[in-house]
Amino acid sequence: MFLEKLCNSMGPSGYENETRKVILDELGMFTKDINVDRMGNVVVHKNSSSNSPKVMVASHMDELGLIITGYNEDGTLKFSTIGEVDKNSLPCKTILIGDEKISGIIGIKPIHLQNKKEVNKSLSCENMCIDIGAFSKKECSKIVSLGDFAVFDNHFCYFGDDFIEGKALDSRIGCSILMELLKQDFKCNLYGVFSVQGNIEQRGIYGAAYNIDPDVTIILDAINSMDILETPGYLRTIQLTGGPIIPFKGGESIFDKDIGESIRNEAINKGIPYQKVGDTQREGELKAVRISVNDCKIAAVLMPCRYMNCNISLCSKADYQNTLELLKNYLKEL
Known part of the structure; x- marks a missing residue:
């Protein structure tokens, strides 16, 4: 399983060589449209067309x-x-x-x-x-x-009936979903970006976004789930197995209202569970893309993840599948 190889690879911020090789080996099985930029970001371009808007889907590959x-x-x-x-x-x-x-x-x-x-x-x-x-x-x-x-030194494994655990799962799960998306055929002018140094101020995505200059960006990442012991009920806004999160705001920046609404409508139309979150508290890649690109519409689809800043993380297989299906259906409509 590709996600298992990703999680078990070694690739902290600034030292992503091993993880990047795992990604390149997988990409090489189905496409040649691959570029590794000067920072080490892996960029895949599909369905090039000068007439259609450029859509960038980005997920960072590095780990803590x-x-x-x-x-x-x-x-x-x-x-x-x-x-x-x-x-x-x-x-x-x-x-x-x-x-x-x-x-x-x-x-x-x-x-x-x-x-x-x-x-x-x-x-x-x-x-x-x-x-x-x-x-x-x-x-x-x-x-x-x-x-x-x-x-x-932790290894990927299945946990309970619906969960997966592993080192760096909070970043690598987005890369796994992006890899599955790039295996599909879409009509949009799609750029898939596996970025580096996401855990140290999202440094990699600045360069990738500037070079691509996308019209639309979808940030694919994880966010801490709140459904853990001793968390008050009113704070349990993000839960495992509740589906992907589509936020309105990140820190001091606002995600694009129309793109976010269209992703939510796609989830409703396809019967895919999702979660609304008003604010992710941090800007993350949102700020990096906003600074690097003029007039880019930015949205995020985030997966709930427990214990994100620790040595091991926990995610739901159902959330993974629902996130993949949501983005697959949304990109087919573009």
Whole structure:
């Protein structure tokens, strides 16, 4: 399964080589209209026509990760995060470091040795280290280099009757849906973009959007589900198995009203469940496209995902299928 290969690949922001190769290998099975730009974005162009509007569907391929920043005298590693990782979720997680996939464990001062102040405060990278089984700074520096990246050592699997879990699922699930869309035939002038560095201010999509200069952009991404323990009922606006989310607003920017309405109407006409959300709280790729392209109509179709900023995520197979069917039917109407 392509989604499984994606989730199990290593590709934190700025180090997407392995994930990009998985995408290129899959694309090579059915199209030659592939371009990798200078930033590393993968762009596929289908049904080129000078008379029809350019439609860009974009999903970022990178994942959250860590980067090695120094050595400790005891042979452990200092590190920092790549992207907005929930630092409180890091202790005792297993990781893989660099292209050699060296195993490591994120260590922390044992709970019984922590004082009350240490127990109650939020964690930072300075409170933790990475243990690779070395016993000195010299030994450690021979195994791992400064600047090496690290990703969480989790594997894709099915969970319960309707769920899938995996590392980087929050970004790779959009790439999987985009791949399925590119296997279809549409009448619109379609550009599929697998962008890089989405977790660090959406850097990749700036260049791709500027080069393509689309008339319409659909952002394909994930959003945190709110249906978890101790969340008040009035805040449970995004739920797993409720279908894709079609928001009205993202941060300080507004999604295009007409495009959003037409996507919602398509869902209603086809009997596809979907969820309305007033505001995604953050602009994400919306801001990047808005700044890069003049007069582009922008909408988003987002999949609910639990534990997005942690080492593993959880999504619904039903949401995946409904998101795919919605976009497939919408693009056929263009």
